[in-house]
Amino acid sequence: MAYGLILAFPAGVGEAEYNAVNANLPFDVKAGVDLPDGLISHAAGMSDDGWVVSEVWETKEHQHAFMEGDLGKAFGIVQLPPPNRTYWYELVTNVHVH
Numbered sequence: 001m002a003y004g005l006i007l008a009f010p011a012g013v014g015e016a017e018y019n020a021v022n023a024n025l026p027f028d029v030k031a032g033v034d035l036p037d038g039l040i041s042h043a044a045g046m047s048d049d050g051w052v053v054s055e056v057w058e059t060k061e062h063q064h065a066f067m068e069g070d071l072g073k074a075f076g077i078v079q080l081p082p083p084n085r086t087y088w089y090e091l092v093t094n095v096h097v098h
Helices: 015-023 060-078
Strands: 003-008 039-047 050-057 085-090
Touching: 003 060, 015 050, 015 060, 039 060, 050 060
Parallel strands: none
Antiparallel strands: 003 050, 003 085, 039 050
């Protein structure tokens, strides 16, 4: 069973902050190489309400481990505020269209 996650960030967080966090990770998320264990997909961009990250994970535990490890460290280095909204949902469909 896979899980979807949506992280919505407060005003003031945008592409520059996203790129700064990614620069402090031990992989290149945009290249899709050596991604964290359990990550199935990742997308990020600006919505009408602010910066949003949408991911699919094999388990919630995989994402929690990533947040407590590499991602949490990168957030701290950049001093990124936590998301102001977080949504988890259990996937019934996960189709990759090319």
